[in-house]
Amino acid sequence: MTGPPTLTARRSLLLGLLLVGISAYFILGLKLTELNPGPGGLKLGKRFFSAAFSPALTNEDSAALSGANPLWKNAIVACWETIRISAAAVSLSLVFGLAFGFFGATAWWRNRSSGMRNPLYRFFLRYCAPLLYGITRILITFTRSVHELLWATLFLAALGMGPLAAVFALTIPFSGTFAKIFSEMIDEADPSAARALELAGAGPLQVVCFALLPAALPDMIAYTLYRFECGLRSSAVMGFMGVLTLGYYIDASFENRHYHEVWTYLYAMIFLIVFFEKWSDAIRRRLTEGVS
Template sequence: MMPAPPRRRLSTWLLMLALAALVAASFASLPLQFAAFFSAEAASTTAEFLRGFAPPELAAPFLMKCLNATAETLSMSALGTLLAVIGGLALALPAAGRFGRVPRGATRTILNILRSIPELVWASLLLVAAGLGPLAGTLALAAHTSGVLGRLFADALENAEPLPHQTLLTNGAAPMAAFFYATLPQALPQMLSYTLYRWENNIRAAAVLGVVGAGGLGQMLKYHLSLFQMQNAATVIICMLLLVAMVDAASFALRRLLTR
């Protein structure tokens, strides 16, 4: 005999009803002009705009500039992610309650602040101190991603099975040794997966940060679009797509290797 399905509590139904009402209110309050978006005039204007991107600029000097900007964008994302891993690990330990409840709450507040500020805002703020160029973009990626990875790392450490850690402590091991030999090995695969995923996101973010002058492909894209040099912009966009595809493939291969 099949067991009866669990009954949903009244609070669950109220929450689902509130979410449905919020979605309905969003559609009712926003001026979404779907008719104009799918009109023949909109399709004609879009097609005319896209025709300006063809053919892409393939001159050797310009391709070399794109190659250098691609390397700069890749370096920004890699270095920003590396700094974020270091900062996230440093903040994850107190955020996971390793030093008491008061440091846990304070550190999680810091992590909330770091990740609630978008990369573009961080870059705009850091441009004042670091000036135009990739340094501000790298630090912006590191600041935002530190908040994201710190929270994810802390949750992974908190969700680790506590019995091995307690067993080592009972047998006389130091707290730090118990952490490195019992807790960290459990959370490490998940933490590596989070790091690779955020690196993929930072590639896309680094390409956009150039819009505010943080270097890389984004800065080239903004420059050529502002001058209506659409064919040059098309080449920059293709470089962005190839870079993202390359990093996605590398990240997928690394995750496959780590989960074997």
């Protein structure tokens, strides 16, 4: 009597993952006792987490900072700065992403040169396009593999930090990601329309603009919205590098031990992210299911 196999591919994968995880746990030297923060940390943790139920509505020490902005105003300004940096960075990287995504795609030049009459076109498609493709791919991979905070660190070291530097630090890796995803979407778009246009004598740019892009457009819009959400998170975190987004205020309030204020900002951030998440979900649904 033979039962079902006991060690299928899936089971061994799960088991392997678990083993790797357990060994990583011991290599890191994690100890459960280190999770106990000691009496001081415990008190602090208690104070911090109990503040979650009573986020501050006004500045916690109004006496010392009588000239400072009221808390609600700070929160709104911080949210707006977070949105602004994200919107600027995403729109800029969208431009770069579209350009690099075009050169990083293969659909418009691979196996297309034979039909071309114009020798210049043929030469371009056969030799220049693959070269451009290779360069673009390397560029995309490199820009993506460095985290935006590290780009920010580099900017900080080379130039100093300002809002524009934060936008550029976000733009570099985001452009790479956009280009990667867009080129994949263009390559995976339904090729029949492209084929038809090509037979009618359209050039590569025309094929991309009128056949491949329209087919990939709903997915591209949906992905852009998703990137905007990521941008909100990242621009909030940029606050830790000194830009006046939500992270900056969280950092400052935590260092001053104004835990109730910290929670106000945290809730503001959660609200911001959930709001745009729900909104873009609604847009995505209408885009993919078709408008009725």
